[in-house]
Amino acid sequence: METNTNWLAACRIEDAAEDGGVCVKHGDIQIALFYFKRRNEWYATQNECPHRKQMALSRGMIGAATGEPKVACPFHKKTFSLNTGACLNGDDCENLKTYPVKLENGTVYIGINPKS
Amino acid sequence: MNHKNIIIIGNGMVCYKFCEKLRSNSSDFSITVFGEESVSAYDRVHLSDYFNGKTPEDLALAPMNWYQQQDVRLYLGDPVTSIDRVRKTVTALSGRTASYDYLIFATGSSAFVPAISGLEKHGVFVYRTLEDLNMIRDYSRKAKSAAVLGGGLLGLEAAKALLDLGIYNPAVIEFAPRLMPRQIDPAASRVLQSQLELLGLRILLNKNTSSIDGQEAISAISFDDGTKMPADMLVISAGIRPRDELAKSCGLETGSKGGIVVNEYLQTSDPDIFAIGECALAGQTIYGLVAPGYEMASVVAANLSGSSKQFNGFDMSTKLKLAGVDVASFGNYFLGEPHCRTITFEDTQKGIYKRINISNDGKHLLGGILIGDAGDYNMLMQTTNNQIVLPAAPESLIIGTRDTNSSAQGINALPQEALICSCEGITKGAICNAVNEQNCENLDDIKKCTKAGTGCGGCVPMIKDLINYALKAKGRQISNTVCEHFDYSRQNLYDLIRIHNIKSYNEALDQLGNGDGCETCKPLVSSLLASIWNEMILKRGNDTAQDSNDRFLANIQKGGSYSVVPRIPGGEITPDRLMTIASVAKKYNLYTKITGGQRIDLFGAYLSDLPLIWEELIAAGFESGHAYGKGLRTVKSCVGSTWCRFGLHDSVSFAIRIEERYKGLRAPHKFKSAVSGCIRECAEAQSKDFGIIATEKGWNLYVCGNGGSKPQHALLLAADLDSETCIRYIDRFLMFYIKTADPLTRTATWLNKMDGGIEHLKDVVVRDSLGMAAQWELEISQLVSNYRCEWKEAVENPEIRKRFRYFVNAPEEKDPSIQFEKMRGQKKAAEWTTA
Numbered sequence: 001m002e003t004n005t006n007w008l009a010a011c012r013i014e015d016a017a018e019d020g021g022v023c024v025k026h027g028d029i030q031i032a033l034f035y036f037k038r039r040n041e042w043y044a045t046q047n048e049c050p051h052r053k054q055m056a057l058s059r060g061m062i063g064a065a066t067g068e069p070k071v072a073c074p075f076h077k078k079t080f081s082l083n084t085g086a087c088l089n090g091d092d093c094e095n096l097k098t099y100p101v102k103l104e105n106g107t108v109y110i111g112i113n114p115k116s
Numbered sequence: 117m118n119h120k121n122i123i124i125i126g127n128g129m130v131c132y133k134f135c136e137k138l139r140s141n142s143s144d145f146s147i148t149v150f151g152e153e154s155v156s157a158y159d160r161v162h163l164s165d166y167f168n169g170k171t172p173e174d175l176a177l178a179p180m181n182w183y184q185q186q187d188v189r190l191y192l193g194d195p196v197t198s199i200d201r202v203r204k205t206v207t208a209l210s211g212r213t214a215s216y217d218y219l220i221f222a223t224g225s226s227a228f229v230p231a232i233s234g235l236e237k238h239g240v241f242v243y244r245t246l247e248d249l250n251m252i253r254d255y256s257r258k259a260k261s262a263a264v265l266g267g268g269l270l271g272l273e274a275a276k277a278l279l280d281l282g283i284y285n286p287a288v289i290e291f292a293p294r295l296m297p298r299q300i301d302p303a304a305s306r307v308l309q310s311q312l313e314l315l316g317l318r319i320l321l322n323k324n325t326s327s328i329d330g331q332e333a334i335s336a337i338s339f340d341d342g343t344k345m346p347a348d349m350l351v352i353s354a355g356i357r358p359r360d361e362l363a364k365s366c367g368l369e370t371g372s373k374g375g376i377v378v379n380e381y382l383q384t385s386d387p388d389i390f391a392i393g394e395c396a397l398a399g400q401t402i403y404g405l406v407a408p409g410y411e412m413a414s415v416v417a418a419n420l421s422g423s424s425k426q427f428n429g430f431d432m433s434t435k436l437k438l439a440g441v442d443v444a445s446f447g448n449y450f451l452g453e454p455h456c457r458t459i460t461f462e463d464t465q466k467g468i469y470k471r472i473n474i475s476n477d478g479k480h481l482l483g484g485i486l487i488g489d490a491g492d493y494n495m496l497m498q499t500t501n502n503q504i505v506l507p508a509a510p511e512s513l514i515i516g517t518r519d520t521n522s523s524a525q526g527i528n529a530l531p532q533e534a535l536i537c538s539c540e541g542i543t544k545g546a547i548c549n550a551v552n553e554q555n556c557e558n559l560d561d562i563k564k565c566t567k568a569g570t571g572c573g574g575c576v577p578m579i580k581d582l583i584n585y586a587l588k589a590k591g592r593q594i595s596n597t598v599c600e601h602f603d604y605s606r607q608n609l610y611d612l613i614r615i616h617n618i619k620s621y622n623e624a625l626d627q628l629g630n631g632d633g634c635e636t637c638k639p640l641v642s643s644l645l646a647s648i649w650n651e652m653i654l655k656r657g658n659d660t661a662q663d664s665n666d667r668f669l670a671n672i673q674k675g676g677s678y679s680v681v682p683r684i685p686g687g688e689i690t691p692d693r694l695m696t697i698a699s700v701a702k703k704y705n706l707y708t709k710i711t712g713g714q715r716i717d718l719f720g721a722y723l724s725d726l727p728l729i730w731e732e733l734i735a736a737g738f739e740s741g742h743a744y745g746k747g748l749r750t751v752k753s754c755v756g757s758t759w760c761r762f763g764l765h766d767s768v769s770f771a772i773r774i775e776e777r778y779k780g781l782r783a784p785h786k787f788k789s790a791v792s793g794c795i796r797e798c799a800e801a802q803s804k805d806f807g808i809i810a811t812e813k814g815w816n817l818y819v820c821g822n823g824g825s826k827p828q829h830a831l832l833l834a835a836d837l838d839s840e841t842c843i844r845y846i847d848r849f850l851m852f853y854i855k856t857a858d859p860l861t862r863t864a865t866w867l868n869k870m871d872g873g874i875e876h877l878k879d880v881v882v883r884d885s886l887g888m889a890a891q892w893e894l895e896i897s898q899l900v901s902n903y904r905c906e907w908k909e910a911v912e913n914p915e916i917r918k919r920f921r922y923f924v925n926a927p928e929e930k931d932p933s934i935q936f937e938k939m940r941g942q943k944k945a946a947e948w949t950t951a
C-alpha cells in the first residue's frame with residue numbers, strides 16, 4: 001500500500017497547531033492537517049468545506065462526538081468526521097477527502113493519494 | 117336536545133372563566149355574551165404591562181376564534197340596557213334582544229370616583245380599562261406633572277405606570293394617614309412609603325382633595341387644608357364600585373354600599389339570575405380580586421351542569437406586583453395580641469418588613485405581612501392554609517434568606533390537596549401528576565397541561581419549585597449541562613475554574629470534564645477563562661480552543677478573508693487617526709465602511725496580512741476593537757453638552773471612560789452600551805445592554821436592552837446617579853451577568869429568564885441583596901487592570917505571530933482561493949457558490 005503513496009513533507013511537528021489545524025499547500029491543492037494532541041493522532045482532509053465551498057476547515061475547531069474525532073467548519077459550524085470525512089450533521093453535504101499521515105524524524109508527511 | 121339559553125352580561129375576566137368552565141362541563145347550553153367594551157376579555161390584572169410593551173393581543177385571555185370554537189355567541193361594544201324578568205329577555209343598546217333561561221351578571225366594577233368639583237375637566241382619568249390606558253398614554257405625552265388620587269393597591273400601580281410613562285416624580289394623594297390602610301399595618305406602610313419614594317414617587321398623606329382646578333383642562337388640585345399643588349393630569353383610583361346599576365333597575369336586591377346580593381350558590385334574589393365576580397356581594401363581601409371571581413365562576417358552572425358546589429368565602433391572601441416593591445399579605449394578617457403572638461422583622465436600610473401572627477400555643481401560623489421581600493410568600497401562605505405545625509423557632513420563617521433546601525423540605529410537608537394556584541384551583545397533587553404522568557418538565561408545559569400559573573401569576577415561583585421537586589422524586593437529573601464533555605452548567609464551571617485556579621482549556625477538560633472536547637465546550641470554557649483571568653487568549657495551547665474568530669482576532673468573511681475593526685471609543689476620532697485608517701486601507705486594499713456601532717470596519721484582509729495591518733494601526737495608537745469577541749463591543753455616544761444646545765452633560769467623555777473601562781472584558785455574549793446627553797436619546801442608549809442617559813441631576817442607567825432580531829427596550833435600573841455610582845452599578849451588573857447567564861445569552865434574554873425580573877436585578881445591583889457588591893467591584897477592577905491589547909501582544913510575540921501564516925509550508929504566500937469583485941470604486945467578496 002504504502003509504496004503506491006506519494007508522501008508530501010508538510011511541516012515539522014512543532015509547526016503544527018496543537019489540538020487544531022494548519023493549512024498545507026500541495027500545488028493547487030489545499031490540505032488541512034490536524035494534530036489531535038490529546039489523543040496523539042494526526043489527520044488530514046481537504047481544506048475546502050463542501051457546504052459553501054470555503055477554504056476553511058484548517059481554521060475550524062476539532063473535537064470528538066462520542067469518541068468520533070471531528071472538525072467544525074468556522075463558517076456555519078457543520079461538522080465532519082476526521083476518520084471517514086462524513087458530514088455528521090445529517091446534512092446532505094458531500095464527504096471530505098481524507099489523507100493518510102505519518103511522522104518520521106520529527107517531520108509530518110501527508111500521503112497525497114487520498115484514502116477516500 | 118332542547119338547549120337551555122344562558123346569557124352573560126359583561127365579557128370580563130370572570131365571564132371568560134365561566135364560559136371556559138361551563139363548556140368543559142357540558143355542551144348542553146347555548147351561550148350568549150354581551151360585552152360593553154369593544155374588545156373581548158383581557159387580563160385586567162396585568163393591565164399595567166400595556167405600558168411595558170404588552171399588546172392588546174398579548175393581554176387577551178383568548179383569541180376571537182376561541183369563542184367561535186366554543187360556540188359562544190359574543191356581542192362586543194353592546195351593553196345590556198334593560199332586563200324583563202317576566203318574559204326573561206334582555207335588551208342591549210343596539211336594540212338587540214335575547215331570551216334566557218339563566219342570566220349571569222359578570223359586570224365587574226368601575227372605579228369609585230368621589231364627588232369633587234372639576235371632575236369633568238380634560239386630563240382627569242380613571243384606571244380600569246384598556247381604553248382608559250390609551251387615553252392616559254396619549255394625554256401623558258404633553259403632561260409635565262401628574263397625581264394619582266388614592267394610595268391603595270390600584271392607586272400605587274397607577275402611579276408606577278405614570279412613572280413608566282416618563283412623568284417626573286408623580287404624586288400619590290391619600291386621605292388616610294398611611295398607604296394601603298386596608299391591606300397592611302402601619303409599620304409596613306412606613307417601609308413601603310420609603311421604598312416608593314426611592315423609586316421616584318411623591319407621597320402625600322392626610323390629604324382631602326377639595327377641588328380640581330383649571331380652565332378646560334386640569335392645572336392644579338386643591339386640598340381642604342388650604343394647600344394646592346400644580347398638576348397637568350389626575351388619575352383617580354380611590355377604590356372600586358360594583359356595577360350593580362342594571363340589577364337594581366330590574367328589581368334585584370343590592371347591598372347598601374353596592375353589590376348584587378347573592379347566596380352561597382351565587383344566586384341573586386331571582387333564582388334564575390346569578391352574579392359572579394366583582395359585582396357580586398357574597399356573604400357581605402365584595403371580592404376585589406380575580407381568584408375568588410374565578411372560584412365563583414366554577415361554582416355556578418358546576419351547579420348548572422348538575423353537580424353541587426358552594427361558595428363559602430375565599431382566602432384573600434394577596435401578593436402584589438406593586439411598583440417594584442414586593443407587598444404581600446396572607447391569612448389573618450390584621451390579628452393582634454392578645455389573640456395571637458406576633459413576630460416582626462425590619463431592615464430599614466434594605467426596605468424590608470415582615471410580620472407573622474402565630475397561634476398562642478405556638479403551633480400554627482395564622483397570617484402575616486411581607487414588604488420588600490415576598491420570596492417566602494407562597495410557602496408561608498401554604499403553611500397557614502394547610503395548618504402545618506411550625507418549627508420550634510418560628511422566627512426562622514422570616515429571618516434569613518430562602519434557600520432551596522428549606523423550600524424543598526417545605527414542599528415535601530405540603531399535603532397533596534394543598535391549593536397551589538388559587539386562580540385556577542390547581543393542587544400540589546395535580547401539578548406533581550402532570551410531571552409524573554404527562555411528562556411536563558417546565559413551567560410552560562405545566563401551564564399548557566393544567567393552566568396553573570396562568571391567572572395572577574403569584575404562584576409561579578412555587579410551581580417551579582414543585583416541578584423540580586417532582587422531577588427529582590422521579591430520579592431525573594435537572595440538566596443544564598454544557599455538552600457531553602462537561603457535566604456541569606456554565607455557572608458551575610465558572611466557580612470551579614476559579615476555585616481550582618484553572619488557566620487552560622486542557623486543564624479544565626482533564627480536571628473537570630471527560631473525552632476530547634468539541635466546538636461547544638471549547639469556546640465556552642475559553643470565554644470563562646477570559647472572563648475570570650483576563651489573560652492573553654492566544655497563550656500557547658489556548659489558541660485552538662478559541663472560536664475561530666477569536667483564534668485569529670478577526671471576523672472571518674465570506675470567501676475566507678478577514679475584517680479589521682480598530683477601537684474608536686465613544687465614536688470620537690481625530691483627523692490624524694482617520695488618515696491612518698485611510699492609508700492602511702489603501703495600502704492593503706481594504707473595503708471601508710462606517711459600522712452601525714460608530715466605528716470603521718476594514719474588510720477583505722488576507723489572514724497573513726493581519727499582523728502587518730495591526731502593526732501599523734497600533735503604531736498610530738489604535739487598539740483592538742474586539743469586534744470578533746464575546747465581550748464589550750462599542751459604547752456609542754451622542755455629541756452631548758460640549759456642542760449640543762440641549763446637552764446636559766458631556767456624554768462623549770463619559771462614553772469614552774466607560775469604553776476604556778470595560779474594553780476587552782469577555783462575557784457570555786457580546787455586550788454594547790451607549791451614552792446620551794439628554795432624553796432626546798440620540799445615542800439610542802435604551803437599545804443597549806446597558807445605556808446611560810443624562811438627567812438634570814446625573815445619569816439614568818438602563819439595562820438589558822437589545823437590538824438585533826428581537827428588539828427590546830432597556831429598563832431603568834437606577835436614576836439620577838453620579839458618575840462614580842453609575843460605574844459601580846455597571847460593575848456589579850456586568851459581574852452578575854458574567855457569573856450567572858447561560859452561554860450565548862444576551863443581557864435581555866438573561867433578564868427575561870430571571871426569576872423576579874428587573875426587580876430582582878435592582879435588589880441585587882442597587883440594594884446589594886446578595887451581599888456581593890464589594891467583591892464584584894473588586895473583581896472587575898482586577899480584570900480592568902489586567903487589560904492589555906491582544907493585537908499588540910500578538911504582533912510583538914513572534915511565536916503567536918507565526919500562527920497567522922496561511923500555509924504552514926509556504927509562509928510567504930497568501931490564500932490564492934480568495935476572489936474579489938469591484939463595486940462602487942471598492943472591492944467586495946465574490947459570491948459564494950451554493951452547493
Ligand code: SRM
Pocket residue numbers: 671672673679681709710711712713714715716717743749750786788803804821822823824825826862
Ligand atoms: C459590521 C457591523 C455591520 C455594519 O456594517 O454596520 C456588524 C456586523 C456583524 N454583525 Fe452585527 N454588526 C454591526 C452592528 C450591529 C448592531 C448595531 C449596534 O451595535 O448599534 C446590532 C444590533 C444591536 C445589538 O446587538 O443589540 C447588531 C446585531 C447583531 C446580531 C444580533 C444580536 C442579537 O442579540 O440578536 C448578530 C448575531 C450574533 O451576535 O449572534 C450580529 C453579528 C454580526 C456579525 C458578527 C456576523 C458574523 O458572524 O459574521 C457581522 C460581522 C461582520 C464583520 O466581519 O465585521 N450582529 N450588529 C456592525 C459592527 C458594529 C461595530 O462597530 O462593532
Ligand SMILES: Cc1cc2nc3c(=O)[nH]c(=O)nc-3n(C[C@H](O)[C@H](O)[C@H](O)COP(=O)(O)OP(=O)(O)OC[C@H]3O[C@@H](n4cnc5c(N)ncnc54)[C@H](O)[C@@H]3O)c2cc1C
Pocket residue numbers: 125126127128129130131150151152153160161162163164194195196197222223224225243244245270273359362392393394395403404405406407409435436437572
Ligand atoms: C389595574 C388593575 C390591577 C389589578 N390587579 C389585580 C391583582 O394584582 N390581583 C387580583 O387578584 N386582582 C387585580 N385586579 C382586579 C381584577 O382585575 C378584577 O378582580 C377582575 O377583573 C374582576 O373580573 P370581573 O369579570 O368580575 O370584572 P371585569 O373584569 O371588570 O369585567 C366586567 C366587564 O363587564 C362589562 N360590563 C359592565 N356592565 C355591563 C353591561 N351592562 N353590559 C355589558 N357589559 C357590561 C364591563 O365593561 C367589563 O368589561 C386589578 C384590577 C385593575 C383595574
Ligand code: SF4
Pocket residue numbers: none
Ligand atoms: S445584519 Fe446580518 S448581514 Fe448585516 S452585518 Fe449583521 S449579520 Fe451581517
Ligand code: FES
Pocket residue numbers: 049050051052053054056073074075076077078
Ligand atoms: S461553509 Fe462550512 S459550514 Fe458553511
